[in-house]
Amino acid sequence: KKEPFQPVSMLSETDHCLNWDDIVLLQKQLFQLEEAEGGIDLFTRSYRIFGVQRRPDNSLFFKEWAPAAEALFLTGDFNGWDKFSHPYSKTEFGKWELILPPKYDKSPAVDHNTKLKVVVHTKEGQRLYRISPWAKYVTREEKSVIYDWIHWDPPQPYIQIHPRPKKPTSLRIYEAHVGIASPEGKIASYTNFTINVLPRIKDLGYNCIQLMAIMEHAYYASFGYQITSFFAASSRYGTPDELKQMIDVAHSMGILVLLDVVHSHASKNTEDGLNRFDGSDSCFFHSPPRGEHSQWGSRLFNYSSWEVLRFLLSNLRWWMEEYCFDGFRFDGITSMLYHHHGIGTVFTGDYSEYFGLQVDEDSVVYLMLANHILHTFYPDCITVAEDVSGMPAVCRGVQEGGLGFDYRLAMAIPDKWIQILKELKDEDWDIGNIVYTLTNRRYGEKCIAYAESHDQALVGDKTLAFWLMDKEMYTNMSFLSPMTPIIDRGLQLHKMIRLLTHGLGGEGYLNFMGNEFGHPEWLDFPREGNNHSYHYARRQFNLVDMDHLRYCQLYAFDRDMNRTEDKYGWLAAPPAFVSAKHEEDKVIVFDRANVLFIFNFHHIKSFQDYRVAVELPGKYKIKLDSDEFQYGGHGRLDHNTEFFTEAQPFNGRSNSMRVNILTSHF
Ligand SMILES: *[C@@H]1O[C@H](CO)[C@@H](O)[C@H](O)[C@H]1NC(C)=O
Numbered sequence: 001k002k003e004p005f006q007p008v009s010m011l012s013e014t015d016h017c018l019n020w021d022d023i024v025l026l027q028k029q030l031f032q033l034e035e036a037e038g039g040i041d042l043f044t045r046s047y048r049i050f051g052v053q054r055r056p057d058n059s060l061f062f063k064e065w066a067p068a069a070e071a072l073f074l075t076g077d078f079n080g081w082d083k084f085s086h087p088y089s090k091t092e093f094g095k096w097e098l099i100l101p102p103k104y105d106k107s108p109a110v111d112h113n114t115k116l117k118v119v120v121h122t123k124e125g126q127r128l129y130r131i132s133p134w135a136k137y138v139t140r141e142e143k144s145v146i147y148d149w150i151h152w153d154p155p156q157p158y159i160q161i162h163p164r165p166k167k168p169t170s171l172r173i174y175e176a177h178v179g180i181a182s183p184e185g186k187i188a189s190y191t192n193f194t195i196n197v198l199p200r201i202k203d204l205g206y207n208c209i210q211l212m213a214i215m216e217h218a219y220y221a222s223f224g225y226q227i228t229s230f231f232a233a234s235s236r237y238g239t240p241d242e243l244k245q246m247i248d249v250a251h252s253m254g255i256l257v258l259l260d261v262v263h264s265h266a267s268k269n270t271e272d273g274l275n276r277f278d279g280s281d282s283c284f285f286h287s288p289p290r291g292e293h294s295q296w297g298s299r300l301f302n303y304s305s306w307e308v309l310r311f312l313l314s315n316l317r318w319w320m321e322e323y324c325f326d327g328f329r330f331d332g333i334t335s336m337l338y339h340h341h342g343i344g345t346v347f348t349g350d351y352s353e354y355f356g357l358q359v360d361e362d363s364v365v366y367l368m369l370a371n372h373i374l375h376t377f378y379p380d381c382i383t384v385a386e387d388v389s390g391m392p393a394v395c396r397g398v399q400e401g402g403l404g405f406d407y408r409l410a411m412a413i414p415d416k417w418i419q420i421l422k423e424l425k426d427e428d429w430d431i432g433n434i435v436y437t438l439t440n441r442r443y444g445e446k447c448i449a450y451a452e453s454h455d456q457a458l459v460g461d462k463t464l465a466f467w468l469m470d471k472e473m474y475t476n477m478s479f480l481s482p483m484t485p486i487i488d489r490g491l492q493l494h495k496m497i498r499l500l501t502h503g504l505g506g507e508g509y510l511n512f513m514g515n516e517f518g519h520p521e522w523l524d525f526p527r528e529g530n531n532h533s534y535h536y537a538r539r540q541f542n543l544v545d546m547d548h549l550r551y552c553q554l555y556a557f558d559r560d561m562n563r564t565e566d567k568y569g570w571l572a573a574p575p576a577f578v579s580a581k582h583e584e585d586k587v588i589v590f591d592r593a594n595v596l597f598i599f600n601f602h603h604i605k606s607f608q609d610y611r612v613a614v615e616l617p618g619k620y621k622i623k624l625d626s627d628e629f630q631y632g633g634h635g636r637l638d639h640n641t642e643f644f645t646e647a648q649p650f651n652g653r654s655n656s657m658r659v660n661i662l663t664s665h666f
């Protein structure tokens, strides 16, 4: 039995509190949720009431919220698609219910894996065919454009047996997409991912997967960001049970799985989405114009609506309870936080940009509520905010007026790397600016650093590997041909950029599937503009397995970078102390978790007996060296060398020592 829900404890001192009004609003919402409908626990598990439920006697109970509807009917395979034989009856607050008694043989009236639709009669006399917003499984037949609601109630459901792994102190995230996770130009399955990709992730030393494009989205090329069925795991990759197995196997390997959750907007599809479910242009959404996102062409939720709160909060609990996810990456937070959705807005960091009438208080309170409820029911749950605006306190507790996230994505870092690779010659790199970008984060808020994510892999943009090596990757990556200057520079900088970001940029690290080995091609989903081709909707893991190609060297470095982090735990340690950011030498030195990081970005110069600062005195040894042969380096450093500190203070540290640091380019 669960403890009664604990409301947020009030702060006594308002002066420490960033956003007092929002805390009061949050308290009010929590109080109302606790009072109504049997408490927050039940309210946020409304997926056990809405949609369809099988009761112990095998009768089926159907329930929907469709406030603008005139009448609701259930139709499907079970009644020969009769449109009028099974009406819902109207109850209070725009809700509709229907009970189907069991068949003569006591089995449920609707068989597992058969099709259903809700028929909505509007006040204007239209008859609309709809999928329940609570549908747990939807599929599309090969030639059809429209999805079907499938009654999913397998006789032998998959039971997950592995407990959730312990929450790691150092989060190393592998951002992944199941459908593109194979070298073949077709959609890969959950099972394929389980068999072929999970072992790679484990080997690479990532302890967390951030899974994209799981919530069902009718349009594959939306990359999972135009959701049509919020409770359905995409059937493109297999059944709900196969996803459960995939998560179970990940857990057995000690790997957490976060869901990329999209609550910031919804697909505008009507036939297979939530839009105009009850025939009106509001229901789950604000009416236009507020309810439409002008750039994304999608619908925006009305977060002040009781039923929307039920729907979205229950959605979070559904993925936690039913699939055993370990947390969420909340997509598109910036669009939620501001009435202007971030469109045409530049954020400079001035507080006036974050506090004022442009802030959407309903969304702010929704996010506080979501985080509070998740962390209360699942203390180890991890939530990550995708916010480009840099709003303060996104990752502080709700008690302080924060939004309650655990981490935010450090979105400025990938932009910086791209800008550098695109615009600057090696000799013009601004070392101070690089260090500034990597260390410029809000005090007391945790960041996930990344050199590149799926954003940079998408067609129209370029990955680091592509910026660095471009077309030569197709012709010059073989060990059988001599190393060219472009490939040499590319291999070295690829590793150094990633390690620098890993060590200095945050409290967590993220990599997008394939970039760990410098995946040579971009991502482009099948769509009209490319003749519906799957050629670029894949990841060529086969390249890593080819012994004669250099991709395996980048892979090995990525693996050992993670493993080394696992041993020393710099992500979990306080931010680094940067003792050198030398513009002329192009040298960066910092220490974190008693690990000393030394980077030489100079395009030609090596330095002998170069003094570097360290805090702890003693003997130092090389633990990870991007110049090792096995990583595509030149093997110039002797790993048996021991470095002894001298009690000579240097660059703000108590001790120092002399090292040889070689230029990365041969
Ligand atoms: C899935 O994996 C199997 C081998 O495990 C392979 O035969 C099959 O072609 C793969 N399919 C895709 C789309 O990757």
Ligand SMILES: *[C@@H]1O[C@H](CO)[C@@H](O)[C@H](O)[C@H]1NC(C)=O
Residues within 6 Å of the ligand: 282, 283, 285, 286, 287, 302, 304, 305, 306
């Ligand atoms: C949003 O929900 C609130 C509360 O239910 C309601 O008063 C308001 O009219 C809704 N807005 C729209 C545009 O439907």
Ligand SMILES: *[C@@H]1O[C@H](CO)[C@@H](O)[C@H](O)[C@H]1NC(C)=O
Residues within 6 Å of the ligand: 529, 530, 531
């Ligand atoms: C698509 O296919 C048509 C006919 O096969 C061809 O003419 C056209 O160039 C193709 N377009 C692209 C973008 O590949």
Ligand SMILES: CC(=O)N[C@H]1CO[C@H](CO)[C@@H](O)[C@@H]1O
Residues within 6 Å of the ligand: 471, 472, 475, 476, 481, 482, 483, 484
């Ligand atoms: C050494 C080597 O194989 N160099 C090749 C690199 O790729 C270019 C084309 O991109 C070829 O012209 C070179 O011969």
Ligand SMILES: CC(=O)N[C@H]1CO[C@H](CO)[C@@H](O)[C@@H]1O
Residues within 6 Å of the ligand: 559, 560, 561, 563, 564, 566, 567, 623
């Ligand atoms: C902790 C850990 O696994 N460290 C590994 C880091 O990478 C080096 C180089 O391959 C390995 O030798 C270590 O075992």
